[in-house]
Amino acid sequence: MAHPPLSVLLFEDDEGQVILTTEALEKAGLRVAVARNGREGLDRLLNAAFDAYLVDYKLPDVPGLEVLRRIITMRPDAVVVMVTGHGDESSAVEAMKLGAYDYVVKSPYMGHLTMLPMVVHEACDRRRLRQEREQLQTELWEHARLLEERNAELRRANEELKRLDQMKSDLVSMVSHELRTPLATIKEFTGILADQIAGPVNADQQEYLHIVRANIDRLARIIDDLLDMAKIEAGRIMLNRGLVQIPALVEHVVQSMQPLADSRGVAIRSELPAALPGVLADGDKVAQVLINLLSNAIKYTQGAGQITMRVEEQTNEIQFSVADTGVGIAPDDLPKIFEKFQQFRRAVEPGTKGTGLGLAISKRLVELHGGRIWATSSPGKGSTFLFTLPKYHAEEVFREYIRTALQEAKRKQGYLSTIIVSVLRFQELKALYGLEETSRLLKDLEMLVRETVRRGAGDVVVRWQRGDMVVILAEVDKAGANAIADRIRRIVEGRTFTVHGKPLAVSLTASSVTYPDEATTEEELLSITESRLQQADRARTRIMVIDDEPKIRQFLKEALELREYEVLTAASGPEAIEQLKAQRVHLILLDVMMPVMDGYEFYHVLKETPQTADVPVIIVTARGERKDRQLGLETASYNYLSKPFQLEDLLAKVREVLQHHPVKA
Amino acid sequence: MAPKVLIVEDEPELRTALRVRLSASGFACETAGNGKEALAAMQRSRPDVVVADLLMPVMDGYALCRRIREDQGLADVPVIVLSAVPRHAIEGAESLQASRIMAKPFDARELVKVIQALLREAALGG
Numbered sequence: 041m042a043h044p045p046l047s048v049l050l051f052e053d054d055e056g057q058v059i060l061t062t063e064a065l066e067k068a069g070l071r072v073a074v075a076r077n078g079r080e081g082l083d084r085l086l087n088a089a090f091d092a093y094l095v096d097y098k099l100p101d102v103p104g105l106e107v108l109r110r111i112i113t114m115r116p117d118a119v120v121v122m123v124t125g126h127g128d129e130s131s132a133v134e135a136m137k138l139g140a141y142d143y144v145v146k147s148p149y150m151g152h153l154t155m156l157p158m159v160v161h162e163a164c165d166r167r168r169l170r171q172e173r174e175q176l177q178t179e180l181w182e183h184a185r186l187l188e189e190r191n192a193e194l195r196r197a198n199e200e201l202k203r204l205d206q207m208k209s210d211l212v213s214m215v216s217h218e219l220r221t222p223l224a225t226i227k228e229f230t231g232i233l234a235d236q237i238a239g240p241v242n243a244d245q246q247e248y249l250h251i252v253r254a255n256i257d258r259l260a261r262i263i264d265d266l267l268d269m270a271k272i273e274a275g276r277i278m279l280n281r282g283l284v285q286i287p288a289l290v291e292h293v294v295q296s297m298q299p300l301a302d303s304r305g306v307a308i309r310s311e312l313p314a315a316l317p318g319v320l321a322d323g324d325k326v327a328q329v330l331i332n333l334l335s336n337a338i339k340y341t342q343g344a345g346q347i348t349m350r351v352e353e354q355t356n357e358i359q360f361s362v363a364d365t366g367v368g369i370a371p372d373d374l375p376k377i378f379e380k381f382q383q384f385r386r387a388v389e390p391g392t393k394g395t396g397l398g399l400a401i402s403k404r405l406v407e408l409h410g411g412r413i414w415a416t417s418s419p420g421k422g423s424t425f426l427f428t429l430p431k432y433h434a435e436e437v438f439r440e441y442i443r444t445a446l447q448e449a450k451r452k453q454g455y456l457s458t459i460i461v462s463v464l465r466f467q468e469l470k471a472l473y474g475l476e477e478t479s480r481l482l483k484d485l486e487m488l489v490r491e492t493v494r495r496g497a498g499d500v501v502v503r504w505q506r507g508d509m510v511v512i513l514a515e516v517d518k519a520g521a522n523a524i525a526d527r528i529r530r531i532v533e534g535r536t537f538t539v540h541g542k543p544l545a546v547s548l549t550a551s552s553v554t555y556p557d558e559a560t561t562e563e564e565l566l567s568i569t570e571s572r573l574q575q576a577d578r579a580r581t582r583i584m585v586i587d588d589e590p591k592i593r594q595f596l597k598e599a600l601e602l603r604e605y606e607v608l609t610a611a612s613g614p615e616a617i618e619q620l621k622a623q624r625v626h627l628i629l630l631d632v633m634m635p636v637m638d639g640y641e642f643y644h645v646l647k648e649t650p651q652t653a654d655v656p657v658i659i660v661t662a663r664g665e666r667k668d669r670q671l672g673l674e675t676a677s678y679n680y681l682s683k684p685f686q687l688e689d690l691l692a693k694v695r696e697v698l699q700h701h702p703v704k705a
Numbered sequence: 706m707a708p709k710v711l712i713v714e715d716e717p718e719l720r721t722a723l724r725v726r727l728s729a730s731g732f733a734c735e736t737a738g739n740g741k742e743a744l745a746a747m748q749r750s751r752p753d754v755v756v757a758d759l760l761m762p763v764m765d766g767y768a769l770c771r772r773i774r775e776d777q778g779l780a781d782v783p784v785i786v787l788s789a790v791p792r793h794a795i796e797g798a799e800s801l802q803a804s805r806i807m808a809k810p811f812d813a814r815e816l817v818k819v820i821q822a823l824l825r826e827a828a829l830g831g
Contacts, residue, residue, distance in 0.1 A: 217760070224810035227811075227813075229722050232722060235726075238725070256810060
C-alpha cells in the first residue's frame, strides 16, 4: 500500500544514540525529527503532529514520563514508544498505564535499534486499526441513529396510514348509510307510483318504473358489496368461527335461493355425502360465498338449466362446488374473474347485472378461512365454481363442538352430556395387532357407536388417537346419557370383531359427564371429559376411604368417582381390614380420629400385614393434630392432609402419591 | 278498526313515503321524527305496530326499543327496525329486541306483509 512514510519525533539527548537511531529508522523508511530535550520536543509538538514519538526515559530537562503525559494530553491518540535504559523496565509498566503504546529497552550492544522500526510500525498499525475501528463504530452509531430516525418516520407514516385507513373505512360506512337513506326514499316513492297508490299508471310508465326499481336494487347491492370489500381490505372482517354443520348450511342456502331459481326455471340439486365432519368456520360468511356462487349460477343459466351443489370430503379439506349448465366463461376471462370489478362478458338478462365485487369478496372470504377458490368452464356448456375449507384437527373440532353445544344448552336451559368411550387394553391391542389392523378395528367400532348413538340423538366426535372417542349428546340428561353409555358398552361387547381374520372381543368403558349436573361451565365439562380421556389407557385405580363420618365418606367417594377412581369405603379400621383382605387397593385415605381403632393403630396393623404393607396412605387430620412423631410414625409411605382441605389439594395429593408409590394390583 | 302503525323516521320524505304506502295498505298511521316523539305518541295512544328507523337524532332506535321493552304497558308492542346498515353490520342487533330488522332500502310490499304477520301473531298471542 502506498502510504506516505511515517514520521517520528525522537526525544534523545545522547548524540551517539541520535545518530544510530536516526539511521536505523530512516533505513526502515521512516522520516525522523530529533528533539535534544523534552521542552524542545514538546514545543515542536505545538506546531506539528508526528505519527510516532520515541521518548527517552532520561531526558536532561523533563522526565520521560512527564513528556509522555504531556504528549498524551496534547494529542490523545499519539503513538508514544518509551525507550528505557537497561534495568529500568519497572518504569515501563507505569508508562504503559499512562498511555504509551510500547517500550523498548536500550541494549548496550545496540540490538534494540533493529527492533525500533518494527515497534514503531507495529504501534502505528495498532493505532490505525484502532482509529479504523473507532471510525467504523462511529459510522455504525450513525447508521443506527439514521435507522432509528427512519423507523420513527415509518411509525409516523404507518400511524398516518392507519388513520387514513380508519377514515376510509368510516367514510365507506358513512357513505353507505348516507346513500341508503335517500335510496330508500326513491324506492318508496317509485313503489308508490308503480303500485298506483297515487293514481293510474300506463303500461310504458310501469315498465320504466320497473327499470328504476331494478337499478335501485342494484345500487343497494353495490353499496353492500363496497362496504364488505372495504372492510375486508382494511382487515376489519373478523371471522366469527364456530362449528358449522354443512348439511344444514347447504339446505338453508338452497332454500333461500329457491324462489330466484324457480322464477328462472332453474333446478337446484344438492349432493352431499351421508356423513360429513363439522368444520370450524364462520357460517354466515360461508353462506355468503355459497349464495354468491348460486346466484351467479342462476343468473348465467338460461332456460331450463340445472345447478348442482356438491360437497365432498377430501383428505385435508372439504370441497364445495357449484356447477351450472349456463353460458360458460371464455378461457381468456377465467383467470380474471376473481378480480375486483371484472364484469366478464357473459350474456345476462336485463336488470340482473352484478356489482363486479361478488366473486372478489367470495375469494377473500374463502382465503380468510384458509381455503382456495377457483373455477372451470366450457363455454356454451356451463361453469363450475369450487372452493375448499380446511378440515381441522379432531382435538379442535372436539373442543369447539363442546363449546357450541354447551352454549346452546345454556341458552335453552337444557342438558348436555358427553360420553367418553374408551377401548380397554388399547395399547396392548395396538402392540399385538399393529397399527393398521387396530385402526381398521377402531373404524368398525366407530360405525357401531355411531349407529347406536344415532337412535339417541347425538353427535359423535372421534378422537381415536388413544383408543377413545367422545360422544356429545345434546339435550340428554344424566340418566339418558348413562342409558346410552350402557347400550354402547353392551352392543360393542356383544359383537365379535375380526382381527387378522380371527374373532376378537373388545371391552369398553363408557362413562358420561352431564351439564349442569356435574359441570356447570364449558371448562369444567372439558376438563372432566379430558381427565377421563387421559385415564383411558390405565386400568382403574382403586382407593379406599376410611372415615367414621358418613357425610365425609360420601363426599370423598363422589369426588373421587367423578375422576374415574374406583372407591371402596369403610367406617372403621376393622371394617377396612376385613375388606382389604378380599381386595387390593392402590391408595388409602385414612381419618386419624376414629372410634374403636384409631387411625394410628390402624396404620400399624396395615404396615404389619404383608398384603397391605406396601399400600400408600394419606392421613387426614384436623389442623394441629400431628402427633405422629410421638407415635413414631416417621417412616414409610404416608402423607398428610390437614382438615379442612380444598378438594383440589386432595386430588393433587392423591395423584402425587399414586405416582410415587405405584402398587401392583 | 284499522290497525294503528306508528312510523318513526327522521327523514321527512321517507316518513311521508311510509305514511302514504301504509295508509294505502289500510293502516291508520301516526308519525314521529325521533324516539322521544314516538314515546310521547305511544303514551297518548298505544299503536299495534311500531316501524322505527335505527339512527335518529335526540333518541335513536336502540334507546326507543329499550324504553318500549321496559314499559309495562308497551312491552309487547311489536317493533320493526329499519336500518341503513345491512343486518350483519348492525352493532348490538342481538340486544335490540326488535321483532324484525329490515335493511334499507327495503321492499315496501315486504314491509306490509311483515306488519300483517306481526299483527296476526299478536292477535293469536293475545
